[in-house]
Amino acid sequence: MANQNPSSIAYWRALTAGLWRENPTFRLLIGMCPPLAVTTAVKPALTMGLSVIFVLVCSNLAVSAMRNLLKPHLRIIMFTLSIATFVTIADLYLRAFQPEMSEVLGPYVPLIIVNCIIIFRAEVCASKANVLISILDGISFGTGFTIALCILAGIREILATGQFFGISVMPTAFVPCAAMQMPVGAFVTLGLLLGLTNLLTAKKAG
Amino acid sequence: MDRMYVLIMGFLSVVIVNNFVFTKFLGTCPYLGVSGRLDTAFGMGLAVTFVTALSGTLTWLVDYYILVRLGLEITRYICYIIVIAGAVQLVEMYVRKFWPPLYKSFGIFLPLISTNCVILGLCLFINIWGTDNLLEVTVLSTGAGIGFTVAICIMAAIRENMVMADVPECLKGAPITLITAGLLTLAFMGFAGMIK
Numbered sequence: 001m002a003n004q005n006p007s008s009i010a011y012w013r014a015l016t017a018g019l020w021r022e023n024p025t026f027r028l029l030i031g032m033c034p035p036l037a038v039t040t041a042v043k044p045a046l047t048m049g050l051s052v053i054f055v056l057v058c059s060n061l062a063v064s065a066m067r068n069l070l071k072p073h074l075r076i077i078m079f080t081l082s083i084a085t086f087v088t089i090a091d092l093y094l095r096a097f098q099p100e101m102s103e104v105l106g107p108y109v110p111l112i113i114v115n116c117i118i119i120f121r122a123e124v125c126a127s128k129a130n131v132l133i134s135i136l137d138g139i140s141f142g143t144g145f146t147i148a149l150c151i152l153a154g155i156r157e158i159l160a161t162g163q164f165f166g167i168s169v170m171p172t173a174f175v176p177c178a179a180m181q182m183p184v185g186a187f188v189t190l191g192l193l194l195g196l197t198n199l200l201t202a203k204k205a206g
Numbered sequence: 207m208d209r210m211y212v213l214i215m216g217f218l219s220v221v222i223v224n225n226f227v228f229t230k231f232l233g234t235c236p237y238l239g240v241s242g243r244l245d246t247a248f249g250m251g252l253a254v255t256f257v258t259a260l261s262g263t264l265t266w267l268v269d270y271y272i273l274v275r276l277g278l279e280i281t282r283y284i285c286y287i288i289v290i291a292g293a294v295q296l297v298e299m300y301v302r303k304f305w306p307p308l309y310k311s312f313g314i315f316l317p318l319i320s321t322n323c324v325i326l327g328l329c330l331f332i333n334i335w336g337t338d339n340l341l342e343v344t345v346l347s348t349g350a351g352i353g354f355t356v357a358i359c360i361m362a363a364i365r366e367n368m369v370m371a372d373v374p375e376c377l378k379g380a381p382i383t384l385i386t387a388g389l390l391t392l393a394f395m396g397f398a399g400m401i402k
Contacts, residue, residue, distance in 0.1 A: 029380050032238065033323045036231040077291055084284045091283075107330040110283050114326045116235055182395070183229055187388030191381045199376040 014125070014133045018141030024117045025148035026197045031117035035152055036186040038108050042165045045153035047101045049146025051090045051109060056118050057138035058086040063126040064134035070127065079122040080113065087113045117145060155189055156180045213345050220349035223400055226324055227357040228391040230331075233324035237358055238383050247362035249308045251355025253297055255348065257319055258328050261293040262347025263340070265329040270338075286329050294319050324354050360390065 022028055025035050038048045062082040070078060091109045094102040102109065112118070121141055126134040157163060160180035162170035179185050226232045233254070240250045265286050273279055297319070302309045319325065328350045337343050364386055373382050 032234040033231050080287050084287050088283050111323050114323050183391040184388045187384050191384030195377040195381040
C-alpha cells in the first residue's frame with residue numbers, strides 16, 4: 001500500500017465508512033423510523049433501501065456541487081430543498097413503475113426527506129468534500145442502511161410468516177409468530193440486534 | 207353534537223390508539239435520544255406539540271387553498287418542508303429568548319425538530335386521511351403532538367427508574383430502550399379495540 005497516495009485512501013475510507021464502522025442504523029442510531037416501519041417484509045425494505053441510496057447519492061452530489069456558494073445560515077434549507085426534490089422524483093417513479101410497493105410504503109417514501117441520515121451526510125461530508133468523495137460516501141451509507149433494513153426485515157419476515165422474499169423457507173411444523181409483524185416485533189428485534197452489535201464490537205475491542 | 211363526537215373520537219384515536227410513536231414509528235429519534243430525563247422529555251414534547259399544531263394546520267391550509275386550486279400537488283413535499291422549517295425557526299427563536307435553560311438542555315435536538323418525522327408524517331397523514339375541515343385538522347395536529355408528549359414522558363419516567371436496574375452490559379443504552387419501547391407498544395395495543 002506504500003505507493004497509494006493519500007487521496008485514494010480517502011476515497012477508500014469514504015466507500016467503506018457506512019458499511020460497518022459507521023453503519024447508520026447499528027452504530028450511529030440515526031434515521032431509526034424506516035428500519036422500524038417498513039421492515040415487515042424484505043421486499044418493501046429493499047425498495048426503501050434503494051430509494052434511500054438514490055436520494056442520498058443525488059443529494060450528496062447536488063450539495064457537494066454547490067458547497068462553495070452556500071451561506072452558512074441558509075445551508076440547512078438548501079439541503080432540505082434539494083433532498084425534497086429528489087424524494088419527489090423517487091416517489092413519482094415508484095408510483096408509476098412499482099404501484100404495489102408505493103401502496104405498501106405509503107407516506108414513508110416522502111418521509112425520506114426528514115431522514116436524519118441524509119441531512120447528516122450533507123452536513124458532515126457533502127458540504128465539505130469534493131463531488132467524487134460525496135458520491136462514494138452516499139453509496140456507502142445508503143448501502144449500509146439497506147443492509148441493516150434487509151437484515152431486520154429478513155428476521156421479522158421469517159419469524160412472522162415463515163417466508164423469505166415471499167418464498168417459504170421454514171419447515172411446515174413451524175408456527176408463525178404474528179407478533180413479529182406488529183410494532184412490538186420491530187422494537188424488540190432492533191433492540192436485540194443492537195445488543196448483539198454492542199457485544200461483537202466490545203469483543204473486538206477487548 | 208355529532209361533529210363534537212367525531213372530534214373527540216379523532217383526538218382520542220390519535221393520542222392513544224393510533225399514537226404516532228407506537229403504531230407509526232414516527233419521531234423515534236428524539237424518542238430514544240431525549241428520553242433520559244423527565245423534565246427535558248416534557249419540554250421536548252411541548253415543543254413538538256406546538257410545532258405539530260402550527261405546521262399541521264398551516265400545511266393543510268397551503269395544500270387546500272393554494273396547491274390543489276392551482277394544480278401544483280407535485281410540489282407538495284417541498285412546500286410542506288418549507289412551512290415546517292419556518293415554524294421550527296419561530297419556536298427556536300422563542301425558546302432561546304424566553305427559556306434559556308430549556309434551550310441549553312435541548313442541545314442539538316431543537317433544530318432537529320424540523321427533521322423530526324412526527325411533523326412531516328402528520329402533515330402527510332392528514333393529507334392521506336383526506337380531512338377537509340380546519341377544526342378537525344387543528345384537533346388532530348394538536349392530538350398528535352400530545353400523543354408524542356405522552357409517549358416520551360412515559361418512556362423518560364421508566365428510564366429514570368431503570369438507572370438502578372441491573373441491565374446486561376451489551377444491552378445498556380439504546381438496546382434496552384428499544385426493548386422497553388416494544389413492551390410499551392404491546393401495552394398500548396390494549397387500547398386498539400376502543401375506537402373503531
